[in-house]
Amino acid sequence: MTSKGPEEEHPSVTLFRQYLRIRTVQPKPDYGAAVAFFEETARQLGLGCQKVEVAPGYVVTVLTWPGTNPTLSSILLNSHTDVVPVFKEHWSHDPFEAFKDSEGYIYARGAQDMKCVSIQYLEAVRRLKVEGHRFPRTIHMTFVPDEEVGGHQGMELFVQRPEFHALRAGFALDEGIANPTDAFTVFYSERSPWWVRVTSTGRPGHASRFMEDTAAEKLHKVVNSILAFREKEWQRLQSNPHLKEGSVTSVNLTKLEGGVAYNVIPATMSASFDFRVAPDVDFKAFEEQLQSWCQAAGEGVTLEFAQKWMHPQVTPTDDSNPWWAAFSRVCKDMNLTLEPEIMPAATDNRYIRAVGVPALGFSPMNRTPVLLHDHDERLHEAVFLRGVDIYTRLLPALASVPALPSDS
Ligand code: MET
Ligand SMILES: [Zn+2]
Ligand SMILES: [Zn+2]
Numbered sequence: 037m038t039s040k041g042p043e044e045e046h047p048s049v050t051l052f053r054q055y056l057r058i059r060t061v062q063p064k065p066d067y068g069a070a071v072a073f074f075e076e077t078a079r080q081l082g083l084g085c086q087k088v089e090v091a092p093g094y095v096v097t098v099l100t101w102p103g104t105n106p107t108l109s110s111i112l113l114n115s116h117t118d119v120v121p122v123f124k125e126h127w128s129h130d131p132f133e134a135f136k137d138s139e140g141y142i143y144a145r146g147a148q149d150m151k152c153v154s155i156q157y158l159e160a161v162r163r164l165k166v167e168g169h170r171f172p173r174t175i176h177m178t179f180v181p182d183e184e185v186g187g188h189q190g191m192e193l194f195v196q197r198p199e200f201h202a203l204r205a206g207f208a209l210d211e212g213i214a215n216p217t218d219a220f221t222v223f224y225s226e227r228s229p230w231w232v233r234v235t236s237t238g239r240p241g242h243a244s245r246f247m248e249d250t251a252a253e254k255l256h257k258v259v260n261s262i263l264a265f266r267e268k269e270w271q272r273l274q275s276n277p278h279l280k281e282g283s284v285t286s287v288n289l290t291k292l293e294g295g296v297a298y299n300v301i302p303a304t305m306s307a308s309f310d311f312r313v314a315p316d317v318d319f320k321a322f323e324e325q326l327q328s329w330c331q332a333a334g335e336g337v338t339l340e341f342a343q344k345w346m347h348p349q350v351t352p353t354d355d356s357n358p359w360w361a362a363f364s365r366v367c368k369d370m371n372l373t374l375e376p377e378i379m380p381a382a383t384d385n386r387y388i389r390a391v392g393v394p395a396l397g398f399s400p401m402n403r404t405p406v407l408l409h410d411h412d413e414r415l416h417e418a419v420f421l422r423g424v425d426i427y428t429r430l431l432p433a434l435a436s437v438p439a440l441p442s443d444s
Contacts, residue, residue, distance in 0.1 A: 048159040053134035056144035090193040103174040109206025110174040115154040116183030119146035126411035147415040149408035150211040160427035171435035191384035207359040214401035223379040223397030227312035228345035237336035240303040257333035282378025315348035349389035
């Protein structure tokens with residue numbers, strides 16, 4: 037599809053580009069502007085709008101399209117409003133201008149992760165409302181802050197609040213990842229983020245000496261053990277074509293800290309690791325493994341967790357799950373190929389699943405390179421619009437799932 041001039045641009049694309057220009061970029065997102073944007077959109081669409089301040093300055097905006105049968109549980113469409121930082125010098129276009137090139141690619145931070153999805157939800161609801169539809173189940177759209185830094189001042193708090201329980205969510209959709217092939221990836225579980233800092237203490241002294249028991253030597257041993265484990269998991273993934281990235285445990289060494297001068301042996305050094313633990317791992321045994329690598333390195337080597345998710349959940353992807361049945365039926369009817377996978381990263385879906393709500397991670401972008409968090413993050417307007425079509429089919433099906441035992 038070739039690009040149209042601005043006067044011919046699809047209004048859904050225009051709204052998408054407007055949202056992309058709001059600078060909700062970490063570490064200082066302009067959440068006020070995002071909330072105002074959704075309030076205004078709610079007004080235009082005739083949707084209920086509720087603001088829940090889960091922490092000072094951290095507002096969850098809830099837009100609601102009531103269903104015809106209030107006894108049924110609702111459909112929750114979640115998206116986060118924050119985006120990750122940019123390295124502006126590596127971008128072909130200003131990442132907050134939402135520039136559209138002559139082919140129709142829209143360049144912006146958040147184009148894939150996940151401002152596209154927020155607008156696709158809204159535009160699908162708009163279309164269905166304009167066509168005069170009503171569905172039995174209520175549809176709530178939640179726009180949440182803070183996901184990109186862990187969701188601790190966003191969804192993690194929101195799911196504990198009475199306002200969340202009052203939504204009576206029976207099923208949720210949240211973000212997925214683009215797929216470069218013709219297929220669409222859908223995520224039914226997630227790896228658990230474990231952020232681990234290993235601190236090593238040892239003998240300080242003059243750096244000209246062969247000092248024994250130094251912090252660096254012991255830290256080196258732990259780093260070796262963990263990177264050997266990384267290599268093992270990588271080989272396991274490489275050698276088995278049936279395994280996807282989310283099915284093995286990954287780890288990266290992301291920070292090294294310590295030292296004051298070239299010629300002073302420091303008494304303390306630390307290494308930080310980002311583990312993503314596969315859902316089928318025995319968590320207790322895995323933690324013991326980490327502890328034993330530290331112990332094997334010598335005295336004075338300890339670890340602490342900056343993040344340690346312990347509640348991985350799996351949403352069934354067979355017809356025993358009526359939500360999956362409805363979701364996959366629509367995709368089949370639309371001739372979309374689905375690739376069910378475990379999310380390699382972490383999303384707010386982990387909090388939603390942990391309070392007992394089945395959830396899928398889905399960002400309808402096929403034939404699209406995976407550019408989330410990358411330079412030149414972009415999405416073709418035709419792929420974006422196709423996503424609106426997909427939600428326009430998914431929402432009626434999900435919001436019409438007949439009464440379930442869990443609804444009463
Ligand atoms: C682990 S906190 C979540 C932040 C981000 N979504 C990630 O997966 O890294
Ligand atoms: Zn995201
Ligand atoms: Zn992200």
